[in-house]
Amino acid sequence: MEISVNGEKREIDVALDMPLLWVLRDELGIMGPKYGCGIAQCGACTVHIDGMAVRSCQLAVSDLAGGEVTTIEGLGTPDALHAVQEAWIEEQVAQCGYCQSGQIMQAASLLDADPAPSDEKIDAVMSGNLCRCGTYPRIRAAVKSAATKLQET
Amino acid sequence: MSRVGTIARRTFLIGSATIAGGVAFGAYMVNRPIPNPLLDDLAEGEAAITPYVKIDANGITLITPRAEMGQGAVALQANLIAEELDIDPASATLTPGMPGLAYYNAATLEEGAAPGYDDSTSTQITRYMFGKVAKLIGLQITGGSSTTPDSFTKLRTAGAVARETLKEAAAQRTGVDRSQLATKDGHVILPNGEEIAYTALAAESALIAPVEDVTLRDPSTWRLLGKPNMKRLDMVAKSTGTEIYGIDCKVDGMVFASVCANPAIGGDIISFDATTAKTMPGVQEIVPVTGGVGVIASNTWYAIQAANAVECVWGPGSYPENSEKMWNVLETAIDNEDYFNDRQRDEGDVAVALETDDIIEAEYRVPYLAHAPMEPMNAIVLVTDTKCEIWSGVQAPIWTRDKAVALTGLAPENVHVYVQQMGGSFGHRAEIKHVEQAVEIAMAVKGTPVKLTWSREEDMTHEFPRPPAIARARGKVSNGQVDTFDLSVSQAAVIPSWLERNSGIAMPGPDPSIAHGSWDQPFTIPNYRVTAYRAPDMVPVSTWRSVGASGNGFMHDTFMDELIHAAGADPLVERVRLCFDGTSRKVMEEVGKISGWDGPSLGENRGRGIAFCMSFGVPVAQVVEVTNTPNGIKIDKAFIVADVGTVLDPKNAEAQLFGGMIYGLGHAINSELTYENYAAQQDNYHANEGLRLFQTPEFEVKILENGHHIRGLGEPGVPPAAPALGNAIFAATGQRIREMPFHKHINFV
Numbered sequence: 073m074e075i076s077v078n079g080e081k082r083e084i085d086v087a088l089d090m091p092l093l094w095v096l097r098d099e100l101g102i103m104g105p106k107y108g109c110g111i112a113q114c115g116a117c118t119v120h121i122d123g124m125a126v127r128s129c130q131l132a133v134s135d136l137a138g139g140e141v142t143t144i145e146g147l148g149t150p151d152a153l154h155a156v157q158e159a160w161i162e163e164q165v166a167q168c169g170y171c172q173s174g175q176i177m178q179a180a181s182l183l184d185a186d187p188a189p190s191d192e193k194i195d196a197v198m199s200g201n202l203c204r205c206g207t208y209p210r211i212r213a214a215v216k217s218a219a220t221k222l223q224e225t
Numbered sequence: 226m227s228r229v230g231t232i233a234r235r236t237f238l239i240g241s242a243t244i245a246g247g248v249a250f251g252a253y254m255v256n257r258p259i260p261n262p263l264l265d266d267l268a269e270g271e272a273a274i275t276p277y278v279k280i281d282a283n284g285i286t287l288i289t290p291r292a293e294m295g296q297g298a299v300a301l302q303a304n305l306i307a308e309e310l311d312i313d314p315a316s317a318t319l320t321p322g323m324p325g326l327a328y329y330n331a332a333t334l335e336e337g338a339a340p341g342y343d344d345s346t347s348t349q350i351t352r353y354m355f356g357k358v359a360k361l362i363g364l365q366i367t368g369g370s371s372t373t374p375d376s377f378t379k380l381r382t383a384g385a386v387a388r389e390t391l392k393e394a395a396a397q398r399t400g401v402d403r404s405q406l407a408t409k410d411g412h413v414i415l416p417n418g419e420e421i422a423y424t425a426l427a428a429e430s431a432l433i434a435p436v437e438d439v440t441l442r443d444p445s446t447w448r449l450l451g452k453p454n455m456k457r458l459d460m461v462a463k464s465t466g467t468e469i470y471g472i473d474c475k476v477d478g479m480v481f482a483s484v485c486a487n488p489a490i491g492g493d494i495i496s497f498d499a500t501t502a503k504t505m506p507g508v509q510e511i512v513p514v515t516g517g518v519g520v521i522a523s524n525t526w527y528a529i530q531a532a533n534a535v536e537c538v539w540g541p542g543s544y545p546e547n548s549e550k551m552w553n554v555l556e557t558a559i560d561n562e563d564y565f566n567d568r569q570r571d572e573g574d575v576a577v578a579l580e581t582d583d584i585i586e587a588e589y590r591v592p593y594l595a596h597a598p599m600e601p602m603n604a605i606v607l608v609t610d611t612k613c614e615i616w617s618g619v620q621a622p623i624w625t626r627d628k629a630v631a632l633t634g635l636a637p638e639n640v641h642v643y644v645q646q647m648g649g650s651f652g653h654r655a656e657i658k659h660v661e662q663a664v665e666i667a668m669a670v671k672g673t674p675v676k677l678t679w680s681r682e683e684d685m686t687h688e689f690p691r692p693p694a695i696a697r698a699r700g701k702v703s704n705g706q707v708d709t710f711d712l713s714v715s716q717a718a719v720i721p722s723w724l725e726r727n728s729g730i731a732m733p734g735p736d737p738s739i740a741h742g743s744w745d746q747p748f749t750i751p752n753y754r755v756t757a758y759r760a761p762d763m764v765p766v767s768t769w770r771s772v773g774a775s776g777n778g779f780m781h782d783t784f785m786d787e788l789i790h791a792a793g794a795d796p797l798v799e800r801v802r803l804c805f806d807g808t809s810r811k812v813m814e815e816v817g818k819i820s821g822w823d824g825p826s827l828g829e830n831r832g833r834g835i836a837f838c839m840s841f842g843v844p845v846a847q848v849v850e851v852t853n854t855p856n857g858i859k860i861d862k863a864f865i866v867a868d869v870g871t872v873l874d875p876k877n878a879e880a881q882l883f884g885g886m887i888y889g890l891g892h893a894i895n896s897e898l899t900y901e902n903y904a905a906q907q908d909n910y911h912a913n914e915g916l917r918l919f920q921t922p923e924f925e926v927k928i929l930e931n932g933h934h935i936r937g938l939g940e941p942g943v944p945p946a947a948p949a950l951g952n953a954i955f956a957a958t959g960q961r962i963r964e965m966p967f968h969k970h971i972n973f974v
Contacts, residue, residue: 086524098481104466106648108599109681113910116599117564144466153465162466162492164456164876167884169296169463170470170599170648185238199919200770202648202910204599205295207885208878208921 075136077102078146087098088134093117095133097141104173106203113140115201118174125181144173153200155225156180159218163166167205175201179215183222189215272390276328276600277306277383280391280956285310285411291326292374292620293459293631294598294650296939297877300457304874305376305450305955309384309442311408312423315458316450341842367620368655368768370841370937373873377935388434392854394429395421403436450873457721457877458515459646471618471645472603472678477510479605479674480509482666483528485535486517489542489903490765494518496538502531511535512669521664522676529680543764551763551900552590555847556697558760559715564720566759570744573752578709585791587698587784591776592897592963594691595905596769597914601684602647602659605672606667612639613664614674618647620655624728628657632664636897638844648656649778651770651888656689657727682908689726690770690898690905692717696743696752696780696857701752702792707803709752710788712781714740716773717760723767724945735759742840742944743781747806755781764821765898770888772942774840777966778944778949779893782836782843786952787961796835796952806835808868809930813837816846819925825956830854831861833953835943842934843941844868847886847949849922855955857972860890860950867941869945870932878938883924885942891916893947894967920973 073084077100084099089109090210096102096119108116114126119128120142128141150156153161156179166172175198182189182197189197194215203211264842271281279286289302299319307314322328344889388408395413396403398421405416412420449455462468487494497518499511501868507527512519516537522528545551558564604617606629611631619625622642629640647654663677679687694716701709718736725731736759744755769775789799804810816822818836825832830853848864865882872878896913899906907913953973962970 087527090526092401094524098524098526101475103469104679106470106599107472107678107681108600109910110529111681111909113914114599127860129399133765147411150465150467152628157464161460164460164880166295166457166460166598167297167880168465168647169459169468170295172463173466176464178485192681195919199917202596202917204651204888204915206916206921207880207923208887208892208918209883211918212320216625 073133075133075141077141078143084133085134091129091131092119092131092136092141093128096128096141098119102143102145106170113202114171114174115178116171118177118201120181123179123181123184133135144177147177154180155221156183156214156218159214159221163210163214163217165207165210165214167207171194171201171203175203175211179211179218182215183219188199188219204214212215235624269804270880272427273436275383275386276308276322276389277380280311280387280423282424282427284318284424285316286320287313287314287850288322289319290322292367292647293322293643294367294620294647294654296372296881297457297874299939300365300459301373302376302380304455305380306384308380308447308449310388312411315551316411323641329775330815333675334459340747341839341936342747342809348526365933368652370843370939370941372939374935374936378441382439385439386435386437388441390430390433391423391426393433393436394426397433398426398429424586434782444871451871451875455872455874456877463800464549468646470647471602471616472600472647473607474616474645474676476607476616476676479676480521480670481523481525481528482521482663482675482677483525483532483680484514484517484519484662484683485532485537485758486514486662486687487537487539489539490687490689491892492516492542492903493540494537495540498536502534505531505534510670511699512666514662514665517662518891519662519677520896521666521670524676525676525678528678532680544903546903547771547901548899551693552695555693555715555760556765558758558792559697560713561758564715564758564760564938566739566755566757566960567737568754569740570753570755572750572754573709575709575711575752575754575838578701578752578969579711581701583701584698585688585702585786585788587963589696589698589780590693591779592693592899592965593764594769594775594892594896595685595907596651596653596690596897597685597688597910597913598647598649598651598653600701601681603677604660604663605674605676606663608633608664608667608671610671611635612641613739615660615664616643616645617660618645618650618654619657619660620650621727625657625660626659627729629664632661633668639671640733652768653688653770655723655768658687666958681910685913686905686908688898688905689723689765689767691775692766694721694776694780698784699779700784700788702788705748705792705794707785707788707792707794707799709785710750711752711754711756712743713756714743714777714780715760715763716776717756717766719766719768722765726765737931738773740777741772742777744839746781746839747809747844748771748803750803755769770885771840771943773840774940774944778836778838778840779947781947782838782945783951784837784965786834786948786955788941790955796825796910800835800837806844809837809839810929811929812866812868813846815927816848816864816927818926819866820848822848825952830957832953832956832958834949834954836948836952838941838944840941840944841937843936843938845882845941845945849946849949849953851953851957854974857974858954859974863922863924863949865924865926865942866928866929867938868932869936869938871930871935872928873935878928879926881938882926882928882942885938885940886924886946887916887921889943889946890950893950893965894920894973897966
């Protein structure tokens with residue numbers, strides 16, 4: 073089976089029902105998406121499929137149907153940061169950081185769909201992403217500051 | 226400024242004081258120098274100046290032995306060294322180093338010795354003795370909010386010794402006296418402006434004796450510490466998916482594994498049938514482990530699926546089979562002299578004071594709690610006939626090594642633990658069971674590295690949780706003031722359970738943590754008594770962020786609030802009046818100021834509560850404002866004030882405080898572990914989720930610096946959260962909640 077991840081075609085040989093998360097991590101060595109719960113309760117595994125935020129632990133790889141997968145590694149890199157990543161660094165959001173790949177992918181998808189989300193919308197959309205360290209106040213601030221950055225560019 | 230004594234090249238800073246009244250053998254054992262472990266395997270041209278600084282021609286490496294769990298420990302340690310060494314900490318390579326006795330943690334035991342407000346001579350001697358014990362038992366551990374106090378002098382001294390030694394090397398090369406040399410940005414500066422890079426002095430500095438006689442810089446001259454622009458060093462990696470946690474590590478040729486173990490914690494496996502599991506995709510081997518079965522596969526997901534398909538017959542647990550029976554055990558122990566643990570607070574005459582009929586009584590309960598960090602437990606282990614290598618995020622690396630030594634029969638020097646970044650811990654990774662399982666599996670496939678990952682379900686149902694507790698409180702008010710406060714706490718011992726399981730060390734005597742957060746609060750009440758009862762061991766338990774104070778903070782402060790209400794006094798004013806510790810009083814007064822406190826009422830359906838708890842030496846006061854909406858309680862705003870003596874990393878300190886409070890609020894509202902047929906009933910985040918963003922209030926945080934000691938903030942933000950919320954709910958609704966989780970008693974939106 074062939075899938076496209078971060079603009080690259082990758083050949084894989086796995087059970088059809090293997091969740092995309094485990095294809096990315098253990099077959100392709102792409103470690104940005106994290107395993108937290110396996111049942112779409114924490115959002116640490118969030119990736120984009122054709123730009124939409126998706127919980128990769130819940131998507132059987134055979135259901136990708138040619139969709140383009142973007143992981144946090146494909147969103148931006150330390151040398152070429154996405155605006156959301158810049159905002160995350162400026163606000164010093166991360167503590168343990170384990171959930172932040174998923175938080176950032178969720179936020180990027182939110183701002184793509186709604187460049188100026190209300191506080192209520194931010195709370196609603198970001199509440200599917202669990203953070204056990206309690207970085208939420210700075211997540212809120214970083215989403216807002218990323219929105220401003222994106223509108224200025 | 227402190228003048229620091231002898232720090233020899235082959236010794237480690239342990240102070241020159243002798244122990245008052247200590248026996249000669251003990252004094253010798255604890256004061257015996259520990260060799261610098263970096264000297265064992267230095268390459269040509271490398272210098273290891275103190276156990277914390279290593280320099281070669283290519284760069285500078287700082288050893289940061291306290292592990293990064295999310296609390297900012299690594300950046301703090303690097304900045305402490307860099308402040309004196311005059312380097313940019315971001316330019317150095319950072320490594321936790323190999324486990325070594327040199328990296329023992331004195332502060333974690335010192336702080337268990339006495340209340341944080343107590344600075345009497347006898348307390349200082351006790352703290353000193355406890356710190357020495359930490360060295361004797363090889364307590365290289367990250368925990369107890371101790372990284373900051375333990376590292377503050379030690380690591381700045383290491384930086385200063387390294388700096389002066391590099392200057393001495395430059396002095397010997399150039400003939401300019403060391404006193405004429407300066408340092409800046411990784412270079413020694415000569416009087417004529419010429420610069421010599423530290424890296425160019427590495428080979429020479431390795432050949433000279435370290436300069437031991439150093440003076441630490443005055444805080445007024447700091448360029449990194451305490452500055453608002455002091456940043457953590459892991460933000461770019463953690464915002465780009467490039468931080469490598471234990472679960473992300475790769476070792477050539479590794480296979481993937483998972484386990485299913487007896488849901489009765491510590492119970493045996495009687496038999497198992499892996500017929501189906503063996504035929505599942507990707508499965509390579511089935512390996513029995515202690516109390517369970519491991520599956521090796523070509524992908525973690527295959528391994529988890531197959532582990533779930535193994536049919537096991539489990540032995541019974543060694544504790545009561547369900548939650549109801551566990552509560553019965555706690556009820557049997559409370560106020561029962563057969564279970565007496567300690568009574569560290571007994572002032573006035575409580576018995577006489579309570580011989581009236583206007584007594585106020587209350588009973589409180591806190592449940593078992595999972596740590597549930599986001600990264601499930603995992604470890605990579607390679608075992609061969611001659612060595613064992615372990616890659617895992619663990620808080621106690623020496624004990625981890627010792628477990629592998631016991632299992633493999635290898636000598637300690639042939640077992641290597643590489644501590645990895647942790648995706649959270651909260652005490653979870655002070656446990657080692659997952660590493661033991663990984664070693665057992667790896668022993669069955671010698672020569673092949675095995676990466677064991679627990680499924681979330683395996684992780685949550687195999688917690689060594691925070692123990693539950695019951696408190697019974699009796700009190701009295703008179704003339705508008707709190708007059709009598711008598712609290713009994715019944716809980717199974719946590720420190721002995723954790724210590725013996727992980728280190729093999731049996732802890733004699735009472736468990737001081739049972740009443741931590743209640744007996745040690747800085748209040749003067751005419752009749753004031755706190756008694757701890759030690760219930761029999763049940764589910765094996767462990768240290769959970771803020772340990773004893775996590776439950777006691779709630780039970781002690783809520784009863785305080787109930788008495789103050791009964792007295793008709795103001796919750797803030799009466800707490801301040803009762804408090805004898807000036808630092809703590811200022812904390813409470815300040816939280817009153819920033820929250821605009823003028824009483825608990827905020828108008829119709831709104832209210833606010835204040836709570837105070839001192840834990841790990843840090844006084845913390847919190848105010849919560851809530852609205853009682855038609856659909857339930859909404860938390861509107863929260864205010865936090867704490868005092869840490871000296872703030873080293875302001876931005877991170879603020880994050881630790883609101884993060885701790887969010888952790889406390891989430892568990893107060895939403896979380897518990899209950900047991901049926903010996904097994905935890907909550908197996909994933911849907912049943913045990915903590916706080917989510919929509920329930921998170923706005924925060925205002927202020928940190929004061931009036932205290933005499935420098936303190937850590939990983940835990941103290943947690944304990945006041947639950948009582949502040951409960952007190953606010955009482956103010957808004959008149960309903961007093963005395964049991965966690967609160968959602969059993971009231972709805973939240």
